[in-house]
Amino acid sequence: MRLQEKQPHNKNQKTMTLIITKTILVASCLAAAASASPLLRRQSSQGSSLVQDAPLAGDLAGIHLLLNNDLDSNTPKHPVIFLAEARSYKDSRHVCDTLGEDLVNSGNLGFAKDLLDITPIAANDLKKVTRLWVKNADTSSSSCTAFDRKSGDTIQLPCSTHLTALCANTLPRSQIGPDVHTDKTNQIKVRTPHAGTYQGYRDQNQFRFLGIKYAQPPVGRLRFMPPQRMKAGDADKAKDATKYGSVCMQGEYEGDAKPNATYVLYSLGAPENEDCLHLNVFTPTLPSKQGKKGLPVMVYVHGGGFTSFSGSSPVFEPGNLVSRGGVVVVTLNYRLGIFGFFESPPSIPRSKATGNLAIRDQIAALQWVQDNIVAFGGDPDQVTIFGESAGGYSMRALLSVPAAFGLYRNVISQSDLLGIPFSSPKIAGQIGAGLLKYLGCSPSDLACAQSKTADQVRNAEHNATMDVVLADGNEWLMTAGGVYRPTIDGDFFPGDFADLVRTGRYNRKANILWGTTRDEAAAFLPYVFPEPIPLDEKDKALAGYLLEDRTKKLFTSPAYALNKSDNDTIRSELSVAITDLLWACAVQRMSRGTASQHSKVYTYRMDHGRDIYSTFGEPFPPFCRGRVCHADDVIPSFGSGDVKDGTVQTGSDARFSRQVIDRFVTFAKTGNPNPKKKDSGLLGLAERNADVTSVQWPEYVDGEDRVFVFEEITGRVEVGKDTERCQWIEKNVHYDYQVHAPNGKFVPIFP
Template identity: 30%
Template sequence: MLPAIRSVILFMAICIACKASAQNNDPVVKTDKGYIRGIVENNIQVFKGIPYAAPPAGDLRFMPPATHQLWTDTLAATKFGPVATQYSGNKVIGSEDCLSLNLYTPKTDNHKRAVVVWIHGGSMTNGSGKGMNGHAFADHDDIITITINYRLGAFGFLYMGDVGKRYAQSGNCGVLDVIAALKWIKQNITSFGGDPNRVTIMGESAGAKLISAVMVSPLSKGLFQQYIAESGSVQCIRDTVTAKNARLRILNKMGLTALDVKKFLTLPADSIIKIQGMVCEGIGGNSFLGPVYDGATITGDAYKYAASGQMPKIKALIGTNEYEAAAFVGPNSDLKDINKTVFKPLFEDGAPMVYAAYQQQLKTDSPYAAEVKVLTQYMYQMHSYRFAKVLAQNNIPVWMYRFKYDNGKSFGARHGEELQYIWNINNPNTITDSAKKQLTINLHGAWVTFIKTGNPNTSSNPKWPEYNSNTRQVMLFDTTDSVTNLKEVYDDKSFPSQVFMLK
């Protein structure tokens, strides 16, 4: 044999041996559907793209998530699964086969670690579980971190309960997807070193709204013990009249009538999402689609359910940012016809009430400042405090926060700004700005402590009291954190529990 050929064969043998060795070191875990193989990243064990339900396509479109079939061979859980079908960058991406989760665990042992489940935001029309890095809580905090995909847009929230009993829960497919993922976690998390009785669900924006809908669904009982809602509450849940009229707008954009609704069952996914993208274009898309009071998944008014004592005593950490709406409206926007361009698309039938509040705010603020303040109140703050009040009155432990750090910018504490600090997107050890470094330590530390203990107070900062509507004590996160008693909490008694109404 020639020396050159001998060298090539030897090199190939070494490569094969190395690959086999690497695979032998990869973690393998048995789930209720079969064995899965993950990978080692940053010295922890990671499993990506684990299917928690059957692909919701074909006959399963607009249906509750179905049980995934068993698999015989070890399933490679080494790559993120497809994102849910969505409109992104003027094109449709993703797949209806999207129901997967990603799991980051320090080790697959029997330590019964706390578990946090991240539900992503994106107006319930965009985003995916891989948008947040689970290493943020798993690598150094000894917390199992799970991120999930759920059905988005029309496939997750198009109400068709009036079409037939088979589709009674179609408006809550996204809610049911989260519940299915939580059931998978409860069934399997022990094998990954987690405790099924120490599960926290966490979400921001649409993610916070979605987990709030999950929380007030009787179907979620016993699946989690704690709840972190950043900039979102039950304001996303709408009545069936609004849900049907939203569907009609999509149908009309397709050139269809209410009688053609069954065509949704067979139309290509791309066609549906393209039209949905047109309907949801602009600021109004923030609230156009969402969960529904369908009588099956969500059986009644969210506030009444929370106050009735039927809901489990879920410990809650809830908050908003000081100037949420500055992320959606700019200082140079045309405010001449603000009711038509901003309030009407966002609130529809509720727009006159918001416009009246805006007119009142103009007495003390500039037009832009009034716009930001009023939108922040009506889109986020009012609803978070309403829900916190009901929970606290029902003897459920609640801790409230307000994110105020503006990073030196006017109206800087905007929607989503807190995420970079909670998720350690910038490693504290690499941050040179002392204020940002301390803010990261304080925010991330409080979240870690809450996930692990059910109380956000840390040993170095034990001063965050539980919230009640009398003293209204909240933690302010700024260059330094401090507790304050809010003089008042804005609440327009005439404004309904749902942000988007379309009668």
């Protein structure tokens, strides 16, 4: 996508750069601002003040949140709290009371036997449990009521008997809305090995510890510096983890307007501020002993073109993923835009401003996870990183940077533009130099840039970016998904991913699962071509879309033949062709490369999804109707289709989300997306999902081009369907990482 002529530096002017650098999430979440429907909650607003007598998790000797979560908003979940330590009836009831609950009502236990048999969350603690305390049906009796797992009945035992117990969990699932007031009074503290003590709260699905600083605030002299470790502080003084921390500085807003409260609520989850290096921990379990093996951990890196969104964006609400999957989920913020990618060598050497700050932030968060996640019930040896769009791009970066290799085991990369290379020091340095110029600083005066306000930096960033994008020879950046991308520096970032795959210098030990939605490009084309393109104007309209006449070459392929009876055939076929070029065929090629290096690789395509527009009550984008557009896989991946107050996730939406979550979680637990009998007890509900167990997802084999296709009901496997079309692209058009490699030289295809 290319501007036909240079345009003035007008901050209110809508340029294609600002369109392409933001994912389709931008439009959908902005749309949500107009569609909020109030629905009062029964809970009273408690703010974020800490409860003084909140228990310390370590003192409770193991507590687990269990529910039979089919992801359907309308079915009963029967949530309970399982107390893993054996106690007398009286002591068990006291612990329930400490948590703000009572023992489970003994008259309503029909769900309990099945729930205790299938949960992966407390599998180890439940292995030897045969009886559990529940609430007495007859309070006048000298004996007390226990639930027998084997028979499914209640029995009476002496109250002094030591048993594990089931407390009720009466709290709802977390949602957002202008009139949703979350009850945060049921709080609990966790003491970490290296970061101090945090006090969070509980909902139906998870314990939530929000706004945890994983690095010092990157402000003042730390602006444009690598993240600096936090000091633990007083271990006995609890830090407030009941609300999200500020999100990182966002890209330019429409008309320079600051984000209003509704945009913050639906799109960001918290206000923006330069002090933004926070992460959030969501866990269904708080362990009895920190030395005990914990649950697998999934760390999510958000998308948004490296300019937008945050780890607290509501669409990434992980409660259903946590409770159904039996995993600990971590979401995080990382610096965006120029705050995350500033560099300006040689005027400012890398010894003073290293660059690649966004990726360094992500690595710092992963290091925090290694140091502290055991306290939240997670296993630091079983970490999976995952992300979509720019988050998928980040997965590629973390596969490339040796400093990250020991921090994760599995990678799930969704909708990464694998056809686009990493950035070059030249481009990144030009933006950095331009920033200094527009800030009124000399080329080598880093301290001057650090002294400016965050808004001043953001204002200067726009002009500096447009100078580079509109410069002769840089037009191709319009197709690059944004100018802000990880930069090859030869040290921290040793090379472009294509080069690293060729030479085997990426993280070959990691298990990789990656793929696309069926119609990725359809999300973006209407912003460039708002109306159907008449057939007689095709060449003129498409002339500048890709450089080197590559759009014209694409349309010489019989795979993208035009249907003259369809007045929108050009945009339709262009959507297919660009999806192939930037996403699908690039995934196929990189899968061949990584498989040839003996990596374990699984590829997929989403032929079903859920658009974010309808979730927030807005009309579906017309061009995406009948298509599975970029970001349509986000909601199914989290099961977050009911996160907005007044919305639901039912029927086929819930069923499809179960399929996606069960596959992804199984991969996170075993490095393989197929449930196997040998993993019984670890996988929980995934083992019982016939939509998953009935279809084997094969590992990618070089030369066979196997793709697992997610469909609405179940999946299927394609072998070689796209091979001929992709080979044609590789021969006649080439990928951007080949023709626009960071070193300026053409890159031959590999393998």
